[in-house]
Amino acid sequence: MFVIDTSAILSRRISIADDNYIFTPGVISEIKKGKLKIILDSVPLNIKMPGIDSxxxxxxxxxxxGDLHVLSNVDIEVIAMAYEIHGIIISDDYAIQNVARHMHIKYEGADLKTIDKKLKWRYRCTGCRRVYNDYIETCPVCGHKTKRFTYK
Ligand SMILES: [Zn+2]
Structure with a gap:
């Protein structure tokens, strides 16, 4: 089974009317805000919500x-669904892919382009250039905002 995230549906590279696809309620409501709503209304979809443990x-x-602060609730739902059913995530979101890899969940990009190395984020101050391992919004030394970057 495949768990499809919003970006994959919006890429239009996949046909959403597939029995092997599972959608979470959050993904469906995101799509319904857009112009693909009409498609959703015309096909039967497997919609499931993952449990709280997942x-x-x-x-x-x-x-x-280090991806928690960039994941939306819907992103978390998608990963949790795949974790729960041992499914494969279809998503182009690097943060989703990164967490999936960490949890040994399989994933594929909707455009077949996936990260090949596990990313770990660090945060560099845009003022004094100090580097922090954990997410921090502003630098405690100089007060400038931080920007995240990856290292291998
Ligand atoms: Zn600083």
Whole structure:
């Protein structure tokens, strides 16, 4: 089974009317805000919500990889669904892919382009250039905002 995220649907590279596809309620409501709503209304879809244990497992993993603050609730739902059913995530979102990899969940990009190395984020101050391992919005030394970057 494949768990499809919003970006994959919006890429229009996949046909959403596939019995092997599962959607979470959050993805469906995101799509319904856009112009693809008419397609959703015309086909039967497998819509499922992951359990709280799966959601908590994703939050824990995303915290470990440093991706938690960039994941939306819908992103977390998508990862948790795949975790729960041992499915494959279809997503072009690098943060989703990164957390999936950390949790040993399989994923594919909707455009077949995926990260080949696990990314770990660090944060560099845009003022004094100090580097922080954990997410911090503003530098405690000089007060400038930080920007995230990756290292291998
Ligand atoms: Zn600074």
């Amino acid at each position: 959601i908590n497992a994703v939050i824990k993993a995303a915290n470990e990889t």
